[in-house]
Each structure stands twice: as structure tokens, then as C-alpha cells.
Amino acid sequence: MLAVMDTLSKQGIIIVGNGLAGSLLAWSLLQQGKKVHVYADNQACASRVAAGLINPVTGQRFVLAEHTPAMLVFAKKFYQNIEKKLGIQCFHEKPMFRLFSSQKEQENCKKRLKNKEYSTFLGKLSPHQQLNAEHGGITQHHAAWLDTNTLLDALSQYLEKNNMITYRQYETQSTQQTTIYCEGYRMIHNPLFSQLPLQPAHGEIITCNTNNNLPNAIINKGKWLLPINKNTCRVGATFDTKITRPCLLETSKQQLLAFAEDVFHEPYNFKVTQHQAGIRPTTLDKQPFIGFHPKYKNIAIFNGFGSRGSLLIPWYSQSFSQTLINNNPVPKEASIHRFKNLVW
Template sequence: MATERKTSKLDFIIVGQGLAGSLLGWRLLQQGCSVLIVDPCLEQTASRTAAGLINPITGKRFVKTQHIEEYLPAAKQLYGELAAFFSEEFWHGMQQVTLFQSKDDIEQWQKRRNEPDYKPYLGAQFSADSKAYLCEESAGGFEQKQCGYLDTVLLLDTLREHFQALGCFTKQHLNMDELTVGESSTQWQGYHAKKIIFCDGFQLQNNHWFAWLPLQPAQGEIFTLKTNKQLSEEIVHFGKWLLPLKNGQFRLGSTWQWKPLDEQPAAKSASELMHALEQQFPELSDAQLIEKKVGVRPGTRDKLPFLGSHPYHPSLSVFNGFGSKGALMIPWYAECFCHYLTKGLSLPEFADIKRYANDCPSC
């Protein structure tokens, strides 16, 4: 295994090797940039906890994700590119079904199915008797197209090995007190970088340079279980979601908790998940719990990410705030941010942190 490259002058230091830092690092290296990625290699992070679900239609009102026409092609292209390079499949396309939980759900579905913008993502309605895994009391639901999941752990491990082999990764926690910030560069442990880019998820709230950005982190839990009963071959959304895996295993998620953000399993979350599973799929009530994962999603106030450079310290940048849709959103934004960093192109106004510049202290 190669150690990190001992070059004092770098184009970029990336803080965090979650999905944001990894995909941005991949793009910058492709452009011939010199990069150092700094990460403490914690086992439990948002990216490593996430199921990596990609679903264009979400929420109680079945709303099409804003900018999905840009996000989805970019995600498929990048994950396909990575699969070809590493000879490994990271992205798994799967149909998703959403089960009706109320009369309001059915009314919303009837509304959405006739909207032209939704046709590429919505399939047919179905009744309970058309799905072997549904109980008779189910109100049925509808199929969703262009869904699937990203194997985030496999992708992150593969990219870490790649970065290590290139000598552009170091296993460390970056101490903010060790930074010397200048106008045209930032110094850290003998490295001089044109920009240091913070991709460290909800830890951004502890970064005094960017504390003015309205991060809204939310903790969540995901279970992995095993059963000998018949499982769906589709992702099933029923208020919670069930993702079938191999050998009778499936993932069940997820919960939302705003306080405390302690990254510890909660009895309330376990009860919430298992109750939802038993209500929807009584035959799975005896499934064996294999693993619990907890992570903190780096959400934002306006549900859009944080991209850009500090208004008063341009050598400090941020690429963060992708919330629960990182697997879908990050590929497109990584391309945009790479062009901003290497070609001086403008960022999308709706994601540029300039939208909050009035909240930034001048010091």
C-alpha cells in the first residue's frame, strides 16, 4: 500500500472521504489535479450507513425531485464509468413500488399519473393480489421507474484503495487549529494547497469558518435483517422502506432524529422500524436482526447543497449538505464543482453558498 505523497504544494486538500469527497476527488484527479484526501476512517459515517437509494419521486405528495433531469443521467454515467474502470458493479437498478397508506395517497397518485413530467418515472398501479408478498388488507400501490441503489460501502472502499495506491490519501483527523489560512493558499502540516475543501458532512457545524451556513443535520438508523420467508424482488416503500439483498437478507429504514446527534442506536428507533415492518409484513416479524447502523445526514435548510468558496477566505471551500439524496445528487454537483475549481465556471446559483453570504461574518 502506498503512503501519501509527500509533495508540499498541492492543488486541493479534501477533508472527508465520504461519497462527496470521494466523487469530487475522483473528478479532480481525472483533470490532472494534485489532491490530498484527509479522513480518519471511521466505521460509522453517513455515507457508510446510507442504503444509497435512488428514487426520483419522494415524499407524502409523491413529488419529483427538483433537478432530477440533471441528477439522474449524471449519476448513471458516473457510476457506469466507475464500474468500467474498477470492473465492479456499484449501482444496481431496481424497480421500486410504493404502497398506499391512506386515501390521500391514492388521490395524490391519481393526480401525478396524469402529469407529463412524471410519466418517465411512474409505472402502473397494482392491487394487493398482484404481489405475493402483500397481505390481503393492503390497498395496493404503484410502480416507480428508474430507481435502484448504490453499494456505497463497496464504492468507498474501492476508491480509498485507489487513492492510497496513488499516494493521495492520509488517515488522519484534520485539526482546524493546524490550518494557516491565506488568500491564495492554505497550509496544513507542511502542505500548501490552493484550496482546502470541506466534504465532512455534519461535522461542518463544528467548523467556525462555515458555521454561518444553515446546516440541518438529522440522525437516522438502518437495520439489516435476515429471513427464510419470501421477499419482494423490488424496493418497497411503505412510509419506511425495505431493500431486498441476497440470501434472504434485507435492509430496513429509516428513522429521523434531530436531537441528540450522538450516532448511537436508540430504543425508540428500533421500536419504530420493527413496528412498521410487522404492520406491513407480519410474516417478517421473526426476521433475525444482523446489524444496526446509525448515521447523521448533512441536510440543509432549503434542501439544496452547499457549494462554493468562503466570501472572505477564497482558499477555503465547501462541498457538502447533500442530506439523504447524496447517491443521486453528488455526481452532477461534483462535475459542476470540478469545472468551477479547474475552469473558473460559475456554480448553479441555487447551490452556491453566495445565497447565504449576508449571514457570513467578515472576520
């Protein structure tokens, strides 16, 4: 037992999971001079499926959520810093053409255009000629996509080189060692945190090729099409809270393919080259789960980033690092202590 404790203390802060949450929290802590050790079993990782889209203004009502402008500036700097230090390119800015699904949506957008706060993010009405937009559309600025696989591969290699990662499932070993659980939707199997109100959401994405030239912009009409290069795009995503394990459904593939074809006036004859599925760690109130376990002062969770991990995780990694290093409070909206009635 003493030998185990000794090894653990040499490892510094234990991080369980190496999706975006675990990997970016580890990176933040390392940048601030802390020791970490990551445990990762590479099973059902949503971050490896995600398109990594960052879209500041979302939904049918075109909402710019609180803190989004600051989070966006922070995320860009954060990813660019990793790019520079690890010699990769993973953060890609790209305009987004938002096509209105209905007249109502167009009206909602017009209302937002009168609001100064939105002027940085919403451009001109009327998008690209190639596109099938019966209700019109608008260009959205400051959208981007994160190449999550390039980023996570580089971060894993960095941790491997420095002996800071072990590839195996982490079983709870000690409540004395600072341990941060970043297990994505699999937190539902962790008795320490399974009482938190997670609402896992299954999602599927396809990758397609076409001989036609794709526009150099993300197309968003509820679902989205993300051109990776001139002839390849990713198309997504489905959203289903009833499916509890990643699985590939033929109906989803056909639905996404039909969406892609419907985006353009001309037939694009897309060929599906890949079909992937994952489970988003979505929460009932759409806010993350961050903070220390009420009973065990060394055990914490960093999870619940839902459909917006690429934007939220850099911001909250920085903030939670400051909790771990300087005891700063966890932001109220993300703290697990907002669930006052839970029995732990």
C-alpha cells in the first residue's frame, strides 16, 4: 500500500480520461508548472468523433450565450499556443453560411441584427449562389473548427514522451490523491459522480467525397456540412438522448446524406467514406460539471461540456487550474455545488 501511495504522489495530479477535457486540463496544469499523470483507456471517446465546430451564435433564436465573446478570444489563443509549442495545425477559422430553415428563423435573425452586441458575429443577409436557401441566410463570422484528432494525437505524444500517461482504465485507488475525473459520458458508471444530472446525447457524423468543388465555408441549416478540403466534407450531426451506447444506424447515414445533397442546387453525388458515432456528455441544464466531491476533498470532476467542448474546455481548464493551484472558486454556473438537493 505504501509503495502504491509513493508512486501516486510522484505522479502529481491524476487525470482520468484523455478526451478534450482531460487532455486540455492536463496541458493547462503543465503550463502552470504542476505535475500531472493521465490515465486513458481510449474507449468511446466523443472528442475523437466530434467535428469540433465553434459557432458563437446558435439555435433557432440566434443566441450569443453569456461569456461567449471572451471564451472565443481565449480558445483561439489557447489553441494557437498549443499549435506553436507542439508544431501542429488544429484550429481552423472558417466563415459559416447559416441558411434559415423558416421565415420565423429569418425574422429572429433580423431582430438580432438590430442589437449591437451581435454585429461582430452576424454579417450580411443572402449567402452563396450555389446554396439551396429558400428562406435566405446570413454569413456568421468568427466560426471555426478544431481538428480534434490532430490535437489529441499531439497531446498524447507529448504526455507519452514525458512518461505522463498510462493507457489503461483507471479504477478508484485512493481518495488521498488529487484525482480529477474527465470521463465524458462514462461518468454515469462512476459511483462517485453518477448522481449528477447528465443527459448523454448520442450523435452520428459522416465523411463524404464529391467530384464537385465545395465552398470554403461551413454550411449550417440545423444540421451542418463542414468542408475539410475542396472535395471532402464532414456532415452531421444526429442528436438522440435515448441511445446509450455509440452505434452506427443506416437511417442516420441516409438522413445526413440527404441533408448534404439538399444543401446545394446542383446534385453533388456525395460518396460516404466514413460513418462515426459518439456520445456527448450533455447535462440537463446545459452547463458543465466542475468541482470537488462534497465528501472527498481530493476527488473532483471536470465534465459535462455537452455539444460545445471545443469552445468551453479551454476556458474552464484555465479556470479550474486556478482552483487547483490557488483555491479560486469554481464559476457558479459550472460548479457541481449548484445541485444542492443531491444525496452524495
